[in-house]
Amino acid sequence: MSKSQVVVPRRRVLELTPVETVACCSPLMQEPLSGEAAARIAPLLKALADPVRLRLMSMIASHADGEACVCDLNDAFDLSQPTISHHLKVLHEVGLLDRSKRGVWVYYRIRATALADLGALLGGLPA
Amino acid sequence: MSKSQVVVPRRRVLELTPVETVACCSPLMQEPLSGEAAARIAPLLKALADPVRLRLMSMIASHADGEACVCDLNDAFDLSQPTISHHLKVLHEVGLLDRSKRGVWVYYRIRATALADLGALLGGLPA
DNA sequence: ACCAGACATCGACGTGTGTCAACATAGACA
DNA sequence: TGTCTATGTTGACACACGTCGATGTCTGGT
Numbered sequence: 001m002s003k004s005q006v007v008v009p010r011r012r013v014l015e016l017t018p019v020e021t022v023a024c025c026s027p028l029m030q031e032p033l034s035g036e037a038a039a040r041i042a043p044l045l046k047a048l049a050d051p052v053r054l055r056l057m058s059m060i061a062s063h064a065d066g067e068a069c070v071c072d073l074n075d076a077f078d079l080s081q082p083t084i085s086h087h088l089k090v091l092h093e094v095g096l097l098d099r100s101k102r103g104v105w106v107y108y109r110i111r112a113t114a115l116a117d118l119g120a121l122l123g124g125l126p127a
Numbered sequence: 128m129s130k131s132q133v134v135v136p137r138r139r140v141l142e143l144t145p146v147e148t149v150a151c152c153s154p155l156m157q158e159p160l161s162g163e164a165a166a167r168i169a170p171l172l173k174a175l176a177d178p179v180r181l182r183l184m185s186m187i188a189s190h191a192d193g194e195a196c197v198c199d200l201n202d203a204f205d206l207s208q209p210t211i212s213h214h215l216k217v218l219h220e221v222g223l224l225d226r227s228k229r230g231v232w233v234y235y236r237i238r239a240t241a242l243a244d245l246g247a248l249l250g251g252l253p254a
Numbered sequence: 255a256c257c258a259g260a261c262a263t264c265g266a267c268g269t270g271t272g273t274c275a276a277c278a279t280a281g282a283c284a
Numbered sequence: 285t286g287t288c289t290a291t292g293t294t295g296a297c298a299c300a301c302g303t304c305g306a307t308g309t310c311t312g313g314t
Contacts, residue, residue: 028242033185038178045181048249049173050272051165058160070291083273085292104281104290115155116250122175123246177302197261210303212262231260231311 028121044118047094052077053087057096057115060108067100067109155248171245174221179204180214184223184242187235194227194236 033041048054059076060068074084088108091097098109160168175181186203187195201211215235218224225236 028181028185028188031185031189033182035178035182038181038185042176042178042181045172045176049169049176051162051169052272054155054165054169054172055160055162058155058158058165061155062158074290079272080274081291082275082293086272089292101281101291106291119246119248119250121246123243123250179302201261206302207304208261209263209305213302216262228261228310233261 027123041118041121044094044096044114047090047096048118050087052079052083053091056084056087056091057110060097061110061115066112067107070106070108073108154250168245168248171221171223171241174217174223175245177214179206179211180218183211183214184218184237187224188237188242193239194234197233197235200235 048057056073059073070084070088074081077084088097092099092108096111096114098111100107100109175184183200186200197211197215200215201208204211215224219226219235223238223241225238227234227236
């Protein structure tokens with residue numbers, strides 16, 4: 001469990017992808033969400049709220065090394081390459097996927113903390 | 128395949144709200160999601176992937192007794208009554224909210240297991 | 255029976271979203 | 285240089301979605 005993954009330190013004040021701003025919030029059930037908090041979290045859920053993107057996340061996450069090449073993902077769906085590229089972009093823009101280019105190939109990797117934070121927010125991780 | 132997509136995870140054969148069919152699935156990261164699994168889960172996330180509905184869930188959940196009257200919810204937003212009613216319907220239809228009418232008033236209640244299952248699915252909580 | 259209040263439903267409008275074909279870009283290699 | 289392959293981008297389309305005003309449906313009280 002010591003795999004190299006970028007992982008962010010605790011304290012940041014920078015402009016970050018939306019997912020970075022979620023970890024702060026208490027579980028959904030504890031107290032009413034502010035309008036701003038809801039506006040920050042909703043895009044993350046919206047990014048996941050698509051069957052194709054859900055499968056993409058799942059395929060990337062369960063892939064060896066936790067990353068997957070676009071070429072592999074393309075073949076797994078009966079959709080055009082631009083469509084897959086679009087979905088990956090959506091997931092990347094909200095901060096759920098990291099993107100790294102090696103040679104001609106592009107690899108996507110899930111941000112472990114992102115899903116964990118979202119899950120905790122919904123399920124109320126007992127900790 | 129043969130029937131409609133009833134797909135019983137365990138023993139249940141009833142017609143159930145979509146949320147009932149989620150609990151069976153292993154965390155997102157464990158193995159690639161099947162097309163059908165993704166198609167079942169996505170609507171749940173889509174229901175939550177809206178700032179207003181997120182706040183509605185949060186307000187209901189954090190309310191005393193875990194339920195809230197529509198009249199209270201209406202006042203908390205700067206939206207028309209039909210709009211709130213619509214959002215509540217969406218959440219109810221996917222099985223995230225229970226609905227009970229007492230007198231003239233309608234009360235909505237969170238399905239605790241629903242959010243927990245979703246959270247576990249995303250965050251990997253091994254419940 | 256009637257009226258008033260609490261919610262739901264309907265129809266319509268503007269906007270957002272998933273998808274594709276066509277095109278653009280960027281490495282690798284001869 | 286030029287060509288091939290892997291991805292991203294653009295423009296366009298149909299469809300879904302959030303919102304509203306108007307209307308319908310209950311229920312309780314007068």
